[in-house]
Amino acid sequence: MRHFLSSDDLSPAEQAVLIDRAIEMKQTAPGVGSRVLEGCSVGLIFEKPSTRTRIAFEAAVFELGGHPIALRAEELQLDRGETLEDTAKVLSGYLAAIVLRTFGQERLDALAETSTIPVVNALSDLEHPCQALADVMTIMENFSDPSNVTVAYLGDGNNVCHSLLLAGAKAGIGKIIAACPKGFEPIEPIVERAAAIGVETGCRIRVMNDPAKATKGAQVLYTDVWVSMGQEEEQQMRRRVFQDYRLSSQLLAGASPDAVVMHCLPAHRDEEIASDVMDGPRSVIWEQAANRLPAQKALLEWLVTQDLGGPRPPASSNNKTQKEKDKDGRRVR
Numbered sequence: 172m173r174h175f176l177s178s179d180d181l182s183p184a185e186q187a188v189l190i191d192r193a194i195e196m197k198q199t200a201p202g203v204g205s206r207v208l209e210g211c212s213v214g215l216i217f218e219k220p221s222t223r224t225r226i227a228f229e230a231a232v233f234e235l236g237g238h239p240i241a242l243r244a245e246e247l248q249l250d251r252g253e254t255l256e257d258t259a260k261v262l263s264g265y266l267a268a269i270v271l272r273t274f275g276q277e278r279l280d281a282l283a284e285t286s287t288i289p290v291v292n293a294l295s296d297l298e299h300p301c302q303a304l305a306d307v308m309t310i311m312e313n314f315s316d317p318s319n320v321t322v323a324y325l326g327d328g329n330n331v332c333h334s335l336l337l338a339g340a341k342a343g344i345g346k347i348i349a350a351c352p353k354g355f356e357p358i359e360p361i362v363e364r365a366a367a368i369g370v371e372t373g374c375r376i377r378v379m380n381d382p383a384k385a386t387k388g389a390q391v392l393y394t395d396v397w398v399s400m401g402q403e404e405e406q407q408m409r410r411r412v413f414q415d416y417r418l419s420s421q422l423l424a425g426a427s428p429d430a431v432v433m434h435c436l437p438a439h440r441d442e443e444i445a446s447d448v449m450d451g452p453r454s455v456i457w458e459q460a461a462n463r464l465p466a467q468k469a470l471l472e473w474l475v476t477q478d479l480g481g482p483r484p485p486a487s488s489n490n491k492t493q494k495e496k497d498k499d500g501r502r503v504r
């Protein structure tokens with residue numbers, strides 16, 4: 172049984188099938204497509220706020236014929252000390268899948284440990300793999316040959332950046348550059364893993380500190396907030412550190428003439444991205460946000476059928492044994 176806890180949980184071939192399916196689902200009117208969740212419920216647990224992820228999942232479950240049950244964590248006994256492992260055992264008896272937005276990645280691992288139904292990462296501090304599916308889908312829709320595309324990600328080397336590096340490498344994007352202030356680069360294991368995937372798919376991964384150099388001639392300029400959920404206490408420091416990394420019309424002028432601008436949203440206008448760039452003709456941000464729905468529909472369809480065809484990926488986080496996970500130190504009790 173497969174989960175979706177990381178952008179590394181799909182092989183390049185499987186990710187391509189899933190994104191093709193999402194593009195197909197986008198063309199299908201609600202109510203006439205797949206009803207794979209008919210008679211089933213999906214639990215959506217949010218330990219952090221969400222607009223896009225939660226509502227796209229609720230709509231996706233409904234459009235697939237199922238019933239979404241969305242809950243804030245404080246409405247559950249989780250908030251009074253019931254363990255994630257016990258919660259997963261119980262919910263496995265009621266639901267077809269569990270979607271969790273949380274803080275540490277180890278909370279997703281704990282849920283997946285005892286769950287007998289698929290678990291989905293709806294954002295953790297480490298990764299945002301559902302976002303990356305819609306991001307790659309948007310890039311595929313805008314550029315016919317991903318191997319000729321350079322993606323320049325500006326700002327914080329955070330969860331969104333991590334999943335973009337992994338999923339972008341799997342998609343065979345020509346080059347992905349993360350331009351981040353010193354000390355805020357994506358973490359080394361993710362950069363190394365993306366680079367290793369890139370060796371197979373033809374994607375080069377670069378990390379640098381110069382936003383002008385990173386964006387020069389690039390086809391995709393991407394940014395995210397400077398202060399992620401849970402980092403509110405660092406707000407002032409982060410605004411100072413990131414001020415040269417704003418996605419501005421000046422940076423856009425140095426990019427490729429066919430460049431598009433992306434942002435996972437929510438945006439802090441005129442902080443990490445200039446308002447005129449966000450609303451300008453090169454922005455595909457609204458299209459990117461809209462793609463969350465078909466991407467999550469395709470994801471749920473795969474998870475409940477467990478069928479994407481093609482070869483299976485090598486062992487990854489969610490199909491390791493408990494012993495292997497303990498050895499990796501990824502599991503926190």
Ligand code: CP
Nearest residue numbers: 221222223224435436
């Ligand atoms: N991009 C994204 O995940 O948005 P939400 O936080 O609104 O879900």
Ligand code: NVA
Nearest residue numbers: 329331399400436437
């Ligand atoms: N990096 C942001 C993404 C929000 C969708 C956060 O974690 O808050």
